[in-house]
Amino acid sequence: xxxxxxxxxxxLLFCIPLASQTGTKKKxxxxxxxxxxxxxxYSESSGQPPVVFQHWIHRSMxxxxxxxxxxxxxxxxxxxxxxxxxxxxxxxxxxxxNGHTEVNGKKVFxxxxxxxxxxxxxxxxxxxxxxxxxxxxxDFFTFSAPLPKERFGNGIDWExxxxxxxxxxxxxxxxxxxxKNQLVVQKDFDLNPKVExxxxxxxxHKKHTxxxxxxxxxxxIFMGVKKGNSHYTMVDISEGKSCGACxxxxxxxxxxxxxxxxxxxxEN
Amino acid sequence: MNARLLRQLAVFALFCAGLCAPAAHxxxxxxxxxxxxxxxxxxxxxxCSRTEQAMSFSIEQLTVLxxxxxxxxxxxxxxxxxxxKVYSVxxxxxxxxxxxxxxxxxxxxxxxxx
Numbered sequence: 001x002x003x004x005x006x007x008x009x010x011x012l013l014f015c016i017p018l019a020s021q022t023g024t025k026k027k028x029x030x031x032x033x034x035x036x037x038x039x040x041x042y043s044e045s046s047g048q049p050p051v052v053f054q055h056w057i058h059r060s061m062x063x064x065x066x067x068x069x070x071x072x073x074x075x076x077x078x079x080x081x082x083x084x085x086x087x088x089x090x091x092x093x094x095x096x097x098n099g100h101t102e103v104n105g106k107k108v109f110x111x112x113x114x115x116x117x118x119x120x121x122x123x124x125x126x127x128x129x130x131x132x133x134x135x136x137x138x139d140f141f142t143f144s145a146p147l148p149k150e151r152f153g154n155g156i157d158w159e160x161x162x163x164x165x166x167x168x169x170x171x172x173x174x175x176x177x178x179x180k181n182q183l184v185v186q187k188d189f190d191l192n193p194k195v196e197x198x199x200x201x202x203x204x205h206k207k208h209t210x211x212x213x214x215x216x217x218x219x220x221i222f223m224g225v226k227k228g229n230s231h232y233t234m235v236d237i238s239e240g241k242s243c244g245a246c247x248x249x250x251x252x253x254x255x256x257x258x259x260x261x262x263x264x265x266x267e268n
Numbered sequence: 269m270n271a272r273l274l275r276q277l278a279v280f281a282l283f284c285a286g287l288c289a290p291a292a293h294x295x296x297x298x299x300x301x302x303x304x305x306x307x308x309x310x311x312x313x314x315x316c317s318r319t320e321q322a323m324s325f326s327i328e329q330l331t332v333l334x335x336x337x338x339x340x341x342x343x344x345x346x347x348x349x350x351x352x353k354v355y356s357v358x359x360x361x362x363x364x365x366x367x368x369x370x371x372x373x374x375x376x377x378x379x380x381x382x
Contacts, residue, residue: 006356069358070358072354072355072357072358074357081353083350086353091350091354092354178316179317180317180319180320181321182320182324184320184321184322186323213319214320214323215361215362215365218362218368219364219368220364223368225371225375226372247351
């Protein structure tokens with residue numbers, strides 16, 4: 001009898017901590033996995049593993065706008081419904097991954113062909129890499145070593161990296177980007193949080209438009225026309241709404257509070 | 269005899285005309301298609317190249333831009349599937365911004381009156 005009780009006790013001892021881990025607790029991604037997007041619209045139905053897209057390497061080469069406005073990638077995983085034929089026609093990933101586009105003086109490898117041969121299959125695996133061990137041309141640690149550091153996200157201060165000239169994200173992709181005149185930058189403004197003692201948010205239009213332009217955010221992400229009429233909550237933001245469209249998975253994360261809540265309390 | 273010969277010549281001419289017409293059509297069609305393709309893209313590039321100046325436009329200018337976007341949509345709807353998907357999203361973003369700024373300016377004007 002005593003033996004049975006001790007077995008039950010031991011089972012409970014192991015199960016209670018395990019059960020407590022199954023709540024809403026989210027594991028923080030590792031720096032090289034922050035911004036990772038798994039795309040699987042049609043991959044699996046065509047016998048390929050899902051595509052694993054790494055934001056860190058792509059954002060070091062292009063501004064957000066090039067991909068999310070000029071090429072037309074959606075802001076949520078799988079929202080674009082990319083088909084292999086779209087890529088083969090030179091759209092979406094095929095805008096660069098076509099075997100002839102050069103980025104930073106290097107030819108970008110081509111995406112899959114319609115019926116890849118055995119040799120070409122290796123090329124497909126470079127993107128269709130979910131669950132596969134694929135050797136990339138870029139090593140995150142070698143890439144990030146010279147860049148200024150941040151505490152969260154990829155552990156890289158992307159803004160400072162560009163200021164220092166260590167990365168030069170292109171604003172133009174030939175054939176996709178429409179030549180535009182100089183951007184008319186709107187004023188920065190403060191947003192007052194409801195929590196007493198919490199520093200105000202200083203929202204910089206300049207910082208956001210330099211990589212995003214205007215139409216990436218307005219009106220799809222921020223639809224409020226008049227300042228003060230839209231109410232944002234941290235719950236909504238953490239669910240990917242408003243600021244959370246970028247600041248949950250790709251741009252510096254919400255855990256880096258002071259980056260947005262940056263106005264000293266009591267300062268006018 | 270002459271009348272018979274003339275009739276035969278006329279039939280032959282009609283037959284030749286029938287043969288030549290599709291060929292002539294085939295010669296002009298790709299060019300016409302290319303011109304139509306270039307025309308929608310030119311209009312798209314022209315309309316959507318102004319998004320970064322949206323805030324500096326007047327209500328009238330923004331209204332025209334929204335109308336031009338609306339006029340482009342049916343032309344984009346006729347494109348092949350991939351292009352239609354890409355450019356519909358791009359047009360949606362571009363039109364959305366103009367409509368958003370337009371609404372904001374109309375509100376400002378209204379508030380100015382009150």
